[in-house]
Amino acid sequence: MNAPRFMIRINPALPHxxxxxxxxxxxxxxxxxxYDRTTGQLIPFNFEQVLDRVPEIHRLDxxxxxxxxxxxxxxxxxxxxxxAELAQIIHRHYATYDSFVILHGTDTMAxxxxxxxxxxxxxxxxxxxTGAQLPIGVARxxxxxxxxxxxxIAAAQxxxxxxxxxxxxxxxxxxxxGNRSSKQESVHFNAFHSENYPHLAMAGVRxxxxxxxxxxxxxxxxxxxxxxxxxNVAILKLFPGITEPVxxxxxxxxxxxxxxxxTFGAGNAPTALWFSEALKNAIDRGVVLFNVSQCEGGRVxxxxxxxxxxxxxxxxxxxxxxxxxxAITKLMFLLGQETNSARLIKRLGExxxxxxxx
Ligand code: ASP
Numbered sequence: 001m002n003a004p005r006f007m008i009r010i011n012p013a014l015p016h017x018x019x020x021x022x023x024x025x026x027x028x029x030x031x032x033x034x035y036d037r038t039t040g041q042l043i044p045f046n047f048e049q050v051l052d053r054v055p056e057i058h059r060l061d062x063x064x065x066x067x068x069x070x071x072x073x074x075x076x077x078x079x080x081x082x083x084a085e086l087a088q089i090i091h092r093h094y095a096t097y098d099s100f101v102i103l104h105g106t107d108t109m110a111x112x113x114x115x116x117x118x119x120x121x122x123x124x125x126x127x128x129x130t131g132a133q134l135p136i137g138v139a140r141x142x143x144x145x146x147x148x149x150x151x152x153i154a155a156a157q158x159x160x161x162x163x164x165x166x167x168x169x170x171x172x173x174x175x176x177x178g179n180r181s182s183k184q185e186s187v188h189f190n191a192f193h194s195e196n197y198p199h200l201a202m203a204g205v206r207x208x209x210x211x212x213x214x215x216x217x218x219x220x221x222x223x224x225x226x227x228x229x230x231x232n233v234a235i236l237k238l239f240p241g242i243t244e245p246v247x248x249x250x251x252x253x254x255x256x257x258x259x260x261x262x263t264f265g266a267g268n269a270p271t272a273l274w275f276s277e278a279l280k281n282a283i284d285r286g287v288v289l290f291n292v293s294q295c296e297g298g299r300v301x302x303x304x305x306x307x308x309x310x311x312x313x314x315x316x317x318x319x320x321x322x323x324x325x326x327a328i329t330k331l332m333f334l335l336g337q338e339t340n341s342a343r344l345i346k347r348l349g350e351x352x353x354x355x356x357x358x
Pocket of ligand 1: 028029030031073074075076104105106107108131132133
């Protein structure tokens, strides 16, 4: 297991009582990487060295504890086992800390944010993911601003209540709902966006919160953590000219339980008989099909065009305006949790924690 390795405590508020306490969980990613002298490639490095590069942290007026996963990873190696470990760390320390910041590679941050939003049921404390496009040791790095502002937002309280009690992504001045975020950019600093849901906050001279769109603080229900995920899923992205053998090869894979079907526009797909038959055969064998649009903005509306009516008829579930990242993690999550297929399909088509609109 990827158990947390060590803990560092920073308490700049001393000798005064800290305003709040934040647990930072370091998983890896560019933020904490260095250039390997021999290969010139970016590789993860020790978190204590990362902290030395952020002296500003000692000016914050709250207590910060830091843990690091024993295997610090490039987030391309992220997987459901590490998601479960992150959820368990938060669960174990939930009563001790007011909020959590996860330092994560940008490549799969939106997947992790989505997965955690489903795993952490009845969350009422901030869990903020952030990272960087440039390593923290580089002069022009975006890591320091992202990290410090994520900490500030994690610590933000009003009348003793957290301002952002949900899983979110902070990057390049914007705070996004985690399960609405996508990585859009690998070169410029504006790496993340949320096409179908407004920003939760904008950080300029002041941090301005977009309160009507932030989940309300509801502490009455206790946090429960569900970590079982079923990885027997696939994403089938359509393209003009896709052939029958490709579609059938994916849909008849042994053990397959669910597929995110990335369709055109408002959820449209070819009307060729072989195509709808391949989908219907899969559904008859118990494979769950979830319709997500290749367009970043807008939504799936099955039945709006003739090219999506058949999908509706055979029982493909509409993902409305969900992202592919949230769709695939939701599918893994529900396949891991639900044994009753009617209930699974119902839950898949309804918002669970703000990941889609109906
Ligand atoms: N490959 C890196 C990662 O996702 C990229 C980054 O952190 O920006 O871990």
